[in-house]
Amino acid sequence: MKKLLKWFTPLLLMTVLWSCSNEQSNIQTEIKIPVSVVSIKPQSISRFIETTGTVYSSKEGTMKSELGGIYKIQRNPSTGKPFALGDAVKEGQVLIRIEDKEFVNNLQIESKKLNLELAESNLTKQKPLYDKGGVTETDLKNASITHVNAKYAYENAAIQMAKMAVRAPFDGVIVELPYHTDGVKIEQGQQLFKVMEYEKLLMDVKLPEKHLPEVTLDQLVQITNYNIAKDTIKGIISQISPVIDADTRTFKSVLQINNDKHLLRPGMFIKAAILSEKRDSTIVIPKETIISRQDGKVVFIVENGIATEKRITTGLETMDVIEVVSGLKINDRLVVSGFETLRNKSKVSVLQ
Missing domain, CATH: 2.40.420.20 (conserved putative lor/sdh protein from methanococcus maripaludis s2 fold)
Structure with a gap:
């Protein structure tokens, strides 16, 4: 019996060890x-050239008084109040009138208009008379000269009269309106207002020389600003300088930005991403x-x-x-x- 146990014990031990080793191997194999x-x-996917800068209006005009007189600011028909900062205006709309009765009298525009009508009537009569031999060629030419002089005199007077009405030079928004007391006399050359059109904005950028081959006219640009984080405004490259600045190794480009919703304002600092490649x-x-x-x-x-x-x-x-x-x-x-x-x-x- 002892001999049997002596033989069986090592065999049992080897079986147990093999079983444990096999189980451990299976566990390792099953680890995932x-x-x-x-x-x-x-x-x-798109690659962009990023840059920053300040936008400015594509069109602006400062209007000054071309003659002295009494200052009269006009009422905005859209608001029923005198024109003010931020008001939208149309081209040719009268914003301010300069009144000067003495100036008007000296123009004598009514008499010059009557003189022109008489000169036109006389010239009309002279032409058939000349054809019939009733007047000389000199008489006809003198009538023509009188008519031309009367026309210039009346037109010049009308031009001077028009200076009394200061009009918006184009569609835009009033961005500057220096205060002048209504009814006081102002001198010639004083600033009256400034109008900007900013449905189209511009931005000057300087790009590294290495990007020159990647930039082309009408290339798409995406514009962002912290005030309009939820909106991306589109623009294009409208101008490219072919010259590299020797000091900065950059070239100048101008971006044109579509701002028809007026989300941007002139003077804002923005970020521009120029689309250089897209797949x-x-x-x-x-x-x-x-x-x-x-x-x-x-x-x-x-x-x-x-x-x-x-x-x-x-x-x-x-x-x-x-x-x-x-x-x-x-x-x-x-x-x-x-x-x-x-x-x-x-x-x-x-x-x-």
Whole structure:
């Protein structure tokens, strides 16, 4: 019996050890690394040249008094009140009148108008008489000279009279309106108001020399400002200087911005992103999923519960994403979290 136990005990011990070892091996084999994946779909990616600057109006005009007289600000028919800062005005609309009765009397515009009518009547009579030989050529020419002089005299008087009504030079908004007491006399040359049109805004930018080949006329620009964070305003490149500044190694461009909703104001500091390149229907992945190695860049995809290493070639990139030119295909399941501890052909458990 002792001999039997002596033989059986080592055999039992070996069986137990083998069983434990096999169980541990199975446990190790079944360990799966938890990961999150996304299915790759075609996307677009754009690269921008970013710059900042201050916008200014595309059109502005300052109106001054061309003669002295009594200051009379007019009422805005839209508000029923005297014109004020911020009022929208139309081209040719009278904002201020300068009254001077003595000036008007000296123009003698009514008498000059009557004189012109008489000269026109006389010239009309002289022409058929000349055709019939009733007057000489000299008489006809004198009548023509009298008519021309009367016409110029009346037109000049009308031009001077028109200076008494100060009109908006174009459609726009009153942005400056120096205060003058209504009914007081002002002198010639005083500033009366300033009008701006800012449905189109401009911005001067200086871009690094390396971007010159990428910038073209009418190229799309996206405009943002902290006051309009929810809106992106569009613009274009309207002018490009071909000269490089020798000191700064930059070239000047002018951006034209569509501001028909008046979200921007002249003088605002804004950020402009010039679209330099765009790719549509391409593979785009988060930059953080890429592992950089000495021999290149790799990512992991999941196929049948196995993480497979894929070497990739990249193209356009932004701050957060990058284009994959080769190495991946549409509908590949890209590992976006948990890839840090993966090895090629690691077993994974995909988290939902």
